[in-house]
Amino acid sequence: xxxxxxxxxxxxxLGDNALIQGHRLSEWxxxxxxxxxxxxxxxxxxxxxxAAQAFLKYAGAxxxxxxxxxxxxxxxxxxxxxxxxxxxxxxxxxSFTIAKQLLLSSFEFFLFRGLSQSKDQTIANIAAKTxxxxxxxxxxxxxxxxxxxxxxxxxxxxxxxxVNALWMYTDELFEMGEADExxxxxxxxxxxxxxxxxxxxxxxxxxxDANIALPNVDYMQTGxxxxxxxxxxxxxxxxxxxxxxAYPDASW
Amino acid sequence: MxxxxxLALWEVFIQSKSGGHHVHAGxxxxxxxxxxxxxxxxxxxxxxxxxxxxxxxxxxxxxxxPEEAEMFFDPAEDKLYRHPTFYTMPEGAxxx
Numbered sequence: 001x002x003x004x005x006x007x008x009x010x011x012x013x014l015g016d017n018a019l020i021q022g023h024r025l026s027e028w029x030x031x032x033x034x035x036x037x038x039x040x041x042x043x044x045x046x047x048x049x050x051a052a053q054a055f056l057k058y059a060g061a062x063x064x065x066x067x068x069x070x071x072x073x074x075x076x077x078x079x080x081x082x083x084x085x086x087x088x089x090x091x092x093x094x095s096f097t098i099a100k101q102l103l104l105s106s107f108e109f110f111l112f113r114g115l116s117q118s119k120d121q122t123i124a125n126i127a128a129k130t131x132x133x134x135x136x137x138x139x140x141x142x143x144x145x146x147x148x149x150x151x152x153x154x155x156x157x158x159x160x161x162x163v164n165a166l167w168m169y170t171d172e173l174f175e176m177g178e179a180d181e182x183x184x185x186x187x188x189x190x191x192x193x194x195x196x197x198x199x200x201x202x203x204x205x206x207x208x209d210a211n212i213a214l215p216n217v218d219y220m221q222t223g224x225x226x227x228x229x230x231x232x233x234x235x236x237x238x239x240x241x242x243x244x245x246a247y248p249d250a251s252w
Numbered sequence: 253m254x255x256x257x258x259l260a261l262w263e264v265f266i267q268s269k270s271g272g273h274h275v276h277a278g279x280x281x282x283x284x285x286x287x288x289x290x291x292x293x294x295x296x297x298x299x300x301x302x303x304x305x306x307x308x309x310x311x312x313x314x315x316x317x318p319e320e321a322e323m324f325f326d327p328a329e330d331k332l333y334r335h336p337t338f339y340t341m342p343e344g345a346x347x348x
Contacts, residue, residue, distance in 0.1 A: 034258055034259070034281060035281075035295075036280050036281060036282070036291035036294060036295055037291075039291075039294045039298070040290065040291065040294040043294050043298060136290075139290070140290055143287065143290070147283065147284075147287075
């Protein structure tokens with residue numbers, strides 16, 4: 001794997017995670033439990049889609065085949081996406097969205113803090129900007145975990161069930177492959193294994209404060225690094241890409 | 253009016269630039285001050301309006317009503333001399 005191929009692949013991972021998670025958050029538009037939360041979730045969706053735009057634009061430039069961020073977002077098929085499986089899971093109920101955001105944002109907190117020191121200046125810049133947004137996403141989901149976890153019996157049970165259901169998708173966030181090795185050698189990225197214990201410490205601390213038990217799960221899902229997804233991504237893409245598929249290169 | 257089934261009401265004040273006044277922007281529903289600050293951030297500073305936010309429970313505010321308006325405000329109507337309009341502006345001063 002050349003450095004260029006590795007970088008392209010890694011940027012797709014970053015861009016696709018942001019794009020798919022952003023799309024899922026946008027599904028809350030007009031459906032959140034209260035108006036304020038409707039705005040909060042869609043604000044976060046826009047943060048994510050902004051990050052996706054930046055990463056995919058850079059991915060297109062690295063690939064150097066004339067593909068724009070829009071081409072990459074709307075004209076790739078399911079097997080060509082490298083987002084983590086967790087991002088594509090349906091939004092579920094509010095507790096599921098909050099639990100998912102907590103697990104992802106706490107991962108992104110360490111990821112982008114590390115990448116903001118990258119030798120690749122473009123990645124470092126996007127990571128530094130994204131890190132500010134992630135701080136807020138993390139605070140938002142953390143505080144909601146406290147409220148739900150220590151709220152009523154029902155809210156506690158819902159949050160606990162959501163964390164349990166999501167846990168088997170967490171290992172995959174830290175999977176490393178050939179692209180990671182190549183880029184680590186060039187000083188562009190760092191080892192995800194380094195941040196896993198820090199992530200676990202942060203998440204278990206928050207869950208503990210929220211009276212939520214750490215799930216005991218043996219089986220961990222895998223696949224996204226190879227472009228293998230859950231059955232949910234295809235449906236998501238059919239909706240997200242509808243316009244470009246039905247009216248290619250439409251503009252207004 | 254239907255009963256408000258949402259969380260408690262908080263008043264939001266936004267400061268647009270550091271050093272400036274906090275101006276009343278509106279209100280949000282929230283269960284605690286952290287949520288109130290976050291909701292205020294999400295509702296009222298999305299277009300870069302803010303550099304600082306104050307929130308306070310709406311129940312902490314007392315407001316004058318229309319019935320007090322005459323007593324409160326009419327007596328000031330004929331006291332033009334309270335406006336510093338009889339001074340000449342020093343040259344170069346934008347405001348005094």
